Amino acid sequence: MHLQDFVINDIKPLSITDKIGDLQMLFNQLTYSHIPIQKEGIYMGCISETDAHCFDGAKSINDCNYTIEGFFVRATTNWLDVLEAFAEYDSNIMPVLDENSTYLGYYELNDIIHLFNETPFFAEPGGIVIVEKGIHDYSFSEISQIVESNDTKLLGAFISKMSTDLVQITLKISNTSLNDIIQTFRRYSYNIVSGHEEDSYIESLKERSQYLDKYLNM
Numbered sequence: 001m002h003l004q005d006f007v008i009n010d011i012k013p014l015s016i017t018d019k020i021g022d023l024q025m026l027f028n029q030l031t032y033s034h035i036p037i038q039k040e041g042i043y044m045g046c047i048s049e050t051d052a053h054c055f056d057g058a059k060s061i062n063d064c065n066y067t068i069e070g071f072f073v074r075a076t077t078n079w080l081d082v083l084e085a086f087a088e089y090d091s092n093i094m095p096v097l098d099e100n101s102t103y104l105g106y107y108e109l110n111d112i113i114h115l116f117n118e119t120p121f122f123a124e125p126g127g128i129v130i131v132e133k134g135i136h137d138y139s140f141s142e143i144s145q146i147v148e149s150n151d152t153k154l155l156g157a158f159i160s161k162m163s164t165d166l167v168q169i170t171l172k173i174s175n176t177s178l179n180d181i182i183q184t185f186r187r188y189s190y191n192i193v194s195g196h197e198e199d200s201y202i203e204s205l206k207e208r209s210q211y212l213d214k215y216l217n218m
Contacts, residue, residue, distance in 0.1 A: 009105030045070035121156035130193040160194030
């Protein structure tokens with residue numbers, strides 16, 4: 001996937017000498033969380049909509065330059081790092097600079113998410129399992145081995161939650177018959193947080209519990 005094809009440059013950065021009122025007007029016309037700012041053609045950073053509406057429209061942007069956030073990505077930045085930058089700066093646009101720090105345009109969050117949705121992790125049929133283990137006890141090589149030993153393929157995996165003691169890993173598995181995989185993870189001391197297919201082990205425990213409940217109430 002060529003991210004450069006998604007660079008948008010229909011909105012030019014405002015100059016730091018422009019009025020805050022110009023910035024506020026632009027925000028009123030758009031749905032973007034931030035607007036890029038430049039000084040003498042050099043990209044400086046972005047101002048958020050929240051900050052822009054806190055100031056007198058008659059002032060210049062330069063009077064409020066301490067609110068400028070200097071975030072950006074390079075044209076060579078891979079799409080996962082671009083997605084991470086969107087999350088880190090809580091923005092729905094991401095300025096793009098070339099290797100000489102020349103402003104090229106920006107990415108829009110929806111375009112990057114669309115690319116993410118086209119990856120096999122989302123596009124291919126399969127099941128989702130979330131497993132949990134001690135932060136020093138898990139390994140991705142072991143997780144791959146567990147999945148592949150059950151004659152299926154791992155389409156993707158990422159750490160979805162982490163604490164001082166535990167880590168949760170979300171897995172996308174090509175075979176939707178997850179029960180054997182879930183049982184294997186249990187044998188390797190992984191806790192199953194959730195599985196997007198009926199887990200017969202849990203269902204069996206529920207049935208036994210209900211049977212015992214009926215027996216004790218006879």
